[in-house]
Amino acid sequence: MQLQVKKENVYVPDLARLVSKRKMSGTETLFEFEFVEDRLRDLFDYRPGQFVQLSMFGIGEAPFSISSTPTRKGFIELGIRRTGSVTNAIHNLKLGDIVGIRGPYGNGFPLEALKGRNLLFVAGGIGLVPLRSLINYVVDRRSQFGDVTIFYGTRNPSEIIFKDELASWDALDDVDFLMTVDKGDKDWKGNVGVVTTLFNKREIDPNTVALVCGPPVMYKFVVDELLKIGIGRDEILVSLERRMKCGVGKCAHCQIGHKLTCMDGPVFSIFEVEQLQEAI
Numbered sequence: 001m002q003l004q005v006k007k008e009n010v011y012v013p014d015l016a017r018l019v020s021k022r023k024m025s026g027t028e029t030l031f032e033f034e035f036v037e038d039r040l041r042d043l044f045d046y047r048p049g050q051f052v053q054l055s056m057f058g059i060g061e062a063p064f065s066i067s068s069t070p071t072r073k074g075f076i077e078l079g080i081r082r083t084g085s086v087t088n089a090i091h092n093l094k095l096g097d098i099v100g101i102r103g104p105y106g107n108g109f110p111l112e113a114l115k116g117r118n119l120l121f122v123a124g125g126i127g128l129v130p131l132r133s134l135i136n137y138v139v140d141r142r143s144q145f146g147d148v149t150i151f152y153g154t155r156n157p158s159e160i161i162f163k164d165e166l167a168s169w170d171a172l173d174d175v176d177f178l179m180t181v182d183k184g185d186k187d188w189k190g191n192v193g194v195v196t197t198l199f200n201k202r203e204i205d206p207n208t209v210a211l212v213c214g215p216p217v218m219y220k221f222v223v224d225e226l227l228k229i230g231i232g233r234d235e236i237l238v239s240l241e242r243r244m245k246c247g248v249g250k251c252a253h254c255q256i257g258h259k260l261t262c263m264d265g266p267v268f269s270i271f272e273v274e275q276l277q278e279a280i
Contacts, residue, residue: 010102010248011102011246011248012102013053013055013061013099013100013101013102014035014036014037014040014100014101014102015035015036015037015098015099015100015101016033016034016035016036016076016098016099016100016101017033017034017035017036017096017097017098018031018032018033018093018094018095018096018097018098018099019032019033019034019075019095020032020095021093021095024079024161024162024163025158025159025160025161026158026159027081027082027083028079028080028081028082028126028129028161029079029080029082029091030067030077030078030079030080030162031077031078031079031080031090031093032068032075032076032077033075033076033077033078033099033101034074034075034076035101036098041073041074041075042073044076044104045070045104046066046070046076046103046104046108047070047104047107047108047109047111048066048069048070048108048109048111048130048133048134048137049065049106049107049108049109049130049133049134049239049266049267050065050066050103050104050105050106050107050108051063051064051065051066051103051104051105051106051130051241051244051247051266052064052066052076052078052101052102052103052104052105052247053101053102053103053105053244053246053247054078054086054090054099054100054101055099055100055101055102056086056089056090056099057098057099057100059085059086059089060085060086061086061100061102062086062087063105063241063244063245063247063262064078064079064080065078065079065129065130065133065239065241065266066078066104066130066133067079067129067130067132067133068133068136069132069133069134069136069137069140070133070137071136071137071140071141072136072140076101079126079128079129079132079161079162081126102247103247105244105247105248105262105263106261106262106263106265106266106267107263107264107265107266107267108267109134109211109237109267110237110267111137113209114138114145114209115144115145116144116145116146117145117146117207117208117209118145118146118147118148118149118205118207118208118209119138119145119146119147119148119149119208119209119210119211120149120150120151120204120208120209120210120211120226120231121134121135121148121149121150121151121152121210121211121212122151122195122210122211122212122213122214122222123150123151123152123153123195123212123213123214124152124153124154124195124213124214124215124218124222125153125154125155125159125214125215126161127212127213127214127215127218127239128152128161128162128213129161129213130213130239130241130266131211131213131239132162132165134211135150135169136165139169139172139175142174147176147205147208148174148175148176149175149176149177149178149202149204150169150175150176150177150178151178151179151180151195151198151199152166152177152178152179152180152195153179153180153181153182153194153195153198153214154181154182155181155182155183156181156182156183156184156185157181157184157185157187157188158185159181160179160181166179176202178191178198178201178202179191180192180193180194180195180197180198182194194218194221195214195218195222196221196222196225199225199229204229204231206229206230206231208229208231208235209231209235209236209237210226210231210235210236210237211237212226212236212237212238212239213238213239219238223236223270232271233269233270233271233274234269234270234271235269236269236270236271237267237268237269237270238267238268238269238270238273239265239266239267240256240261240265240266240267240268240273241261241266243261244261244262244266245262246262247262248262248263249262249263256276257275257276258276259272259276
């Protein structure tokens, strides 16, 4: 369900205030915003997998996946990597500073279709940012879902994000959490290898929905492993955040074949992706 507030101009953002920021790695920070207008804090609703457009006034606007879960109200969290002029400005924000937020946009994950199903999350690097929203949604409504398994991989230990939450997921009796790094260091005691090496450590039921997000190079190898298990192409869901711009399907900047990522995605099944040239 999207925010149902009629606006004369859909490009005009609502004002939001930065209430907290938490550095997660050398380049990623988690930002928590609340809307300036009290009514929007209650009205703003979204699905895991959707995104917003964040405006830095006088600098620019950029799309970011919502990393918080709609089961926890009154704020939204965005995990943002420092990469350019807009993100540099965001990282320099001070508590209390005002930004603009438009959205939510995109289709998000199909929550009703996931109920009662076994779920396998496969996240690579900052691909955990959008998947975190759905993972916490599932944790908060755990009785509505079947078995839950989380595979998470990064290039090295210094790039691990959401460390406190990883530990909390690992501590849950009804969630199976495994983590790996491509290359360890002298203090790393866990698994070493790419994220697909974790498939050798668990037997996954073919009657599972896989939810995947990570760098493009990861998708082919993860999908190959999932198909070997017997998971169907329409049961493998990926988040493709590709070149989103306006968020409302007007500029076609995010077009992939006959699809618009901002409207038809960013969540697609691998069956859909295979019909789209250069989707990944």
